[in-house]
Amino acid sequence: MPPDGPAESTVTKAVKRKPRTQTGKARSTAKAASRQTVSIAFTGSGGAGVMTAGQMLLDAAAKAGWYGQMTRSSGPQIRGGEAAAFVRLSSEPVIAPNNVFDIMVAFDWMNIDRFVDEIPLDERSLILSDPEAGEMPAALAKQPAAKADLALATVAKEVPGGRPNMVALGAVSTLIGLSEEKVVAPITKALERKGVDAIRASMAAVKAGRKAVKGARTDYRLPVSIGTDRKERWNISGNEAIGLGALRAGMRFVAAYPITPATEILEWLAPNLEKLDGSMVQAEDELASINMIIGASFGGIPSLTATSGPGLALMMESIGLAVAAEVPIVVVNVQRGGPSTGIPVKSEQSDLNIALYGLHGDAPHIVTAATSITDCFFTAQWSVHLAEALQCPVILMSDQQLGQSRTVADRPKAQPHVAKRLTALPGTEDYNRYALTESGVSPMATPGTPGTTYVADGLEHTERGRPSSQSKDHLAQLDKRARKLETFAFGDHWAEIDGEGETVVLTWGSSTGPALEAAKMVRAQGGKVKVVSLRLLMPAQTDRLEAEVKDAKRILVVEQSHSRQFYRYLRAFYDLPFEPEVFAQPGPLPIRPLQVQTLLTDGQKRS
Amino acid sequence: MNKVNATASLSPKDYKSDYKPVWCPGCGDFSVLASVTKALAALAVPREDAAIVSGIGCSSRIPAYTNVYGFHGVHGRALAVASGLKIARPDLTVLCMGGDGDGFSIGGNHFLHACRRNVDITYVVMDNQVYGMTKGQASPTTDCEWEGSKLTPYGTGVSTFLPLGVALSAGANFIARSFSGNPNDVAELIAQAIQHPGFSFVEVLSPCVTFRPEQRGWKDIVRPAPAEPTSDPELAGKRLLGDDGFNMGVLYVGNRPAYETPIEAKSIRIAKIERAFSL
Numbered sequence: 104m105p106p107d108g109p110a111e112s113t114v115t116k117a118v119k120r121k122p123r124t125q126t127g128k129a130r131s132t133a134k135a136a137s138r139q140t141v142s143i144a145f146t147g148s149g150g151a152g153v154m155t156a157g158q159m160l161l162d163a164a165a166k167a168g169w170y171g172q173m174t175r176s177s178g179p180q181i182r183g184g185e186a187a188a189f190v191r192l193s194s195e196p197v198i199a200p201n202n203v204f205d206i207m208v209a210f211d212w213m214n215i216d217r218f219v220d221e222i223p224l225d226e227r228s229l230i231l232s233d234p235e236a237g238e239m240p241a242a243l244a245k246q247p248a249a250k251a252d253l254a255l256a257t258v259a260k261e262v263p264g265g266r267p268n269m270v271a272l273g274a275v276s277t278l279i280g281l282s283e284e285k286v287v288a289p290i291t292k293a294l295e296r297k298g299v300d301a302i303r304a305s306m307a308a309v310k311a312g313r314k315a316v317k318g319a320r321t322d323y324r325l326p327v328s329i330g331t332d333r334k335e336r337w338n339i340s341g342n343e344a345i346g347l348g349a350l351r352a353g354m355r356f357v358a359a360y361p362i363t364p365a366t367e368i369l370e371w372l373a374p375n376l377e378k379l380d381g382s383m384v385q386a387e388d389e390l391a392s393i394n395m396i397i398g399a400s401f402g403g404i405p406s407l408t409a410t411s412g413p414g415l416a417l418m419m420e421s422i423g424l425a426v427a428a429e430v431p432i433v434v435v436n437v438q439r440g441g442p443s444t445g446i447p448v449k450s451e452q453s454d455l456n457i458a459l460y461g462l463h464g465d466a467p468h469i470v471t472a473a474t475s476i477t478d479c480f481f482t483a484q485w486s487v488h489l490a491e492a493l494q495c496p497v498i499l500m501s502d503q504q505l506g507q508s509r510t511v512a513d514r515p516k517a518q519p520h521v522a523k524r525l526t527a528l529p530g531t532e533d534y535n536r537y538a539l540t541e542s543g544v545s546p547m548a549t550p551g552t553p554g555t556t557y558v559a560d561g562l563e564h565t566e567r568g569r570p571s572s573q574s575k576d577h578l579a580q581l582d583k584r585a586r587k588l589e590t591f592a593f594g595d596h597w598a599e600i601d602g603e604g605e606t607v608v609l610t611w612g613s614s615t616g617p618a619l620e621a622a623k624m625v626r627a628q629g630g631k632v633k634v635v636s637l638r639l640l641m642p643a644q645t646d647r648l649e650a651e652v653k654d655a656k657r658i659l660v661v662e663q664s665h666s667r668q669f670y671r672y673l674r675a676f677y678d679l680p681f682e683p684e685v686f687a688q689p690g691p692l693p694i695r696p697l698q699v700q701t702l703l704t705d706g707q708k709r710s
Numbered sequence: 711m712n713k714v715n716a717t718a719s720l721s722p723k724d725y726k727s728d729y730k731p732v733w734c735p736g737c738g739d740f741s742v743l744a745s746v747t748k749a750l751a752a753l754a755v756p757r758e759d760a761a762i763v764s765g766i767g768c769s770s771r772i773p774a775y776t777n778v779y780g781f782h783g784v785h786g787r788a789l790a791v792a793s794g795l796k797i798a799r800p801d802l803t804v805l806c807m808g809g810d811g812d813g814f815s816i817g818g819n820h821f822l823h824a825c826r827r828n829v830d831i832t833y834v835v836m837d838n839q840v841y842g843m844t845k846g847q848a849s850p851t852t853d854c855e856w857e858g859s860k861l862t863p864y865g866t867g868v869s870t871f872l873p874l875g876v877a878l879s880a881g882a883n884f885i886a887r888s889f890s891g892n893p894n895d896v897a898e899l900i901a902q903a904i905q906h907p908g909f910s911f912v913e914v915l916s917p918c919v920t921f922r923p924e925q926r927g928w929k930d931i932v933r934p935a936p937a938e939p940t941s942d943p944e945l946a947g948k949r950l951l952g953d954d955g956f957n958m959g960v961l962y963v964g965n966r967p968a969y970e971t972p973i974e975a976k977s978i979r980i981a982k983i984e985r986a987f988s989l
């Protein structure tokens with residue numbers, strides 16, 4: 104219970120409340136006394152500093168030893184429009200969006216209707232809003248959440264140079280049990296360049312925010328600091344992790360055309376490629392990007408481009424060229440809502456079809472998928488390795504939810520995968536670029552190597568690389584290109600497998616997190632669930648997946664698409680023992696763990 | 711740019727492959743092939759240090775007939791492949807070759823941006839004012855009144871593309887025109903283009919004897935440009951837009967520095983980059 108201060112503000116009164124007893128099965132594990140996770144939504148219009156508040160809260164929580172994740176949601180405006188920062192903090196690794204928000208801080212009500220669906224609230228939630236912003240819109244007023252005033256603007260005005268978002272940061276940090284000292288570091292870091300005065304003003308605003316909620320309810324607090332013996336943690340976004348993983352593998356050339364939500368990959372890579380003596384070109388369009396990386400890779404340099412659905416569609420013809428000419432490349436596709444320009448700023452898993460089937464001709468290629476924000480690091484590194492080892496294009500699938508979210512997580516394990524291409528020796532006699540080898544992979548001469556000049560060709564060709572339209576050459580080369588992928592040992596990385604049980608969840612990409620968290624909840628109630636998230640979508644690892652489901656009594660497919668693309672893919676490539684259940688929800692709403700959990704537990708009751 | 715091979719001196723023949731061209735007898739592209747091998751031999755570029763990149767079309771078949779590294783990609787994207795190759799491998803001598811359809815129609819956007827970007831490559835377009843490979847349709851450089859195609863029986867009726875003028879305004883650093891019937895001139899111009907820093911553009915009028923037999927008559931029309939090359943874009947612009955397309959020779963020599971990626975080796979270790987994420 105909070106102590107009753109003598110000069111209690113209206114805010115404090117409204118926010119002060121006894122920790123309520125548990126209601127609703129969804130939150131059965133979130134006991135007030137031993138809360139493990141807390142979720143905060145900051146919303147506001149442009150310039151309100153919503154994202155800054157969210158970012159600093161995540162950084163401060165990381166200082167306190169908590170794990171966390173921040174996702175962002177924004178309206179269509181280029182600059183200024185309304186925005187929301189969603190922060191989930193926990194004493195355990197955060198792998199999925201939260202089911203319900205505990206605290207929502209509304210800086211104003213500008214276009215708040217656009218976000219209401221993305222901010223589920225229940226009777227244990229608290230909406231803090233500035234009375235100066237006017238009346239609470241009906242969509243929120245009717246929510247079961249508690250409501251309280253927090254005079255962000257007024258409090259900020261009393262502090263010279265103070266800003267409302269820092270007041271909000273102060274208030275929220277107090278409510279969730281973060282000490283003031285933890286907030287200092289991120290502010291100092293973020294405002295370093297603006298000088299001491301800016302830092303002082305922000306700290307003063309944070310203090311004022313803390314004071315404004317002094318004595319408020321304590322049931323949103325996370326345990327004070329976790330031990331000091333913890334492993335090294337990283338603060339990284341999925342898009343940055345893709346860049347880093349690719350660099351780790353030895354990728355050194357990027358050509359790309361900016362597109363949301365992939366652009367941060369390029370922004371991060373540009374300076375860092377330069378540090379490693381690689382290069383980046385901003386191309387005139389995606390047709391140029393893909394062909395530039397093909398040219399660079401033909402020159403012997405491991406290369407990558409990053410795009411989203413519309414760009415991937417433009418690249419398709421030339422990805423086929425990379426298949427035919429056997430040029431290793433990695434194409435990262437950070438999915439957004441489609442088709443067409445669709446919903447550029449929000450997530451969906453609806454580019455699966457084009458990645459799998461978008462190429463004309465019989466064009467065996469590799470499709471990989473990151474399973475989490477931190478796995479973007481592993482999967483990118485592995486993808487570069489695969490492309491180079493198999494002299495084949497890899498389409499690496501990520502999505503907005505993974506790419507533009509930032510996580511505080513344990514440092515991903517170091518991986519051995521590097522770019523290692525089978526090259527031709529200088530002066531190889533009778534060099535045949537497309538020689539029919541047992542593995543299907545043939546030595547690729549690098550320009551500059553004497554005695555092995557050849558022409559890389561998108562026309563069907565002989566082993567020598569000469570154009571041919573003869574059936575025997577076509578068949579031999581089709582077989583060769585297919586064989587590369589069929590005989591390669593992809594190892595255990597084809598999927599992430601969690602748990603054991605006769606109920607099996609099959610999923611991929613950013614749907615993996617909610618599925619894993621749901622499985623954990625079901626297990627906590629005594630249920631048994633196995634989750635299989637596919638990292639290697641193509642070539643399909645048929646035997647392996649079939650082995651994972653052969654003893655299943657129930658199969659639930661979880662994906663974020665309208666036409667059940669992942670389900671259809673599963674049906675096309677694998678013999679499932681029976682018809683699975685499908686939970687397919689299109690974007691832009693993220694799949695929440697509770698949705699999957701409910702399907703799993705309801706189903707168990709049924710059987 | 712080009713490495714000079716001091717030891718072995720190679721003849722043009724050494725740059726040719728033993729692979730027989732698919733071209734029609736009399737096609738202008740034969741002599742362009744002879745010219746490019748001659749230019750490479752004259753500059754003594756080691757075979758392994760040269761690369762010829764092309765798209766799709768009769769003319770784009772050229773890499774296979776040479777003995778250097780080659781890339782025969784998809785229709786219209788050759789300049790992008792060539793740019794990527796040269797930026798990633800600045801040590802190579804990179805040529806990009808193809809037709810007017812490949813370069814100015816489907817690949818038109820890349821043409822503009824290759825001129826702007828000014829990567830140190832040489833672009834040779836075998837301009838026959840027709841799509842040879844697909845059997846005789848109008849291309850961007852086709853005269854608007856040409857009625858020889860089933861697709862445009864009354865002529866295209868649209869403005870003819872002026873590649874040299876476009877190249878100049880987009881920023882190409884070296885602009886020349888030649889005629890395949892004068893292979894020594896073509897070889898000389900290609901050699902100059904290779905040696906000139908930045909993006910060099912050589913238009914070679916190369917008759918399609920099958921679909922534009924009247925182009926055989928070009929040999930009687932072409933003439934040396936009446937003035938010395940200029941590096942004044944304004945003057946070059948006037949000349950390029952004013953001529954009838956048959957003035958031969960170097961028409962513009964720019965002095966823009968070629969595209970460069972930061973070359974100073976930094977060689978920072980990746981572990982250091984990673985540390986930025988560590989808490």
Ligand SMILES: Cc1ncc(C[n+]2csc(CCOP(=O)(O)OP(=O)(O)O)c2C)c(N)n1
Nearest residue numbers: 766767768769785809810811812841842843
């Ligand atoms: C994407 C695509 N569209 C169309 C074609 C068909 N095509 C092949 S070559 C060509 C035109 C070639 O004309 P040009 O570049 O002038 O070369 P030429 O054959 O005259 O030397 C066309 C339209 C193709 N290969 N790819």
Ligand code: SF4
Nearest residue numbers: 734737768842918919
């Ligand atoms: S069709 Fe025309 S361009 Fe093609 S090879 Fe024959 S003559 Fe040459």
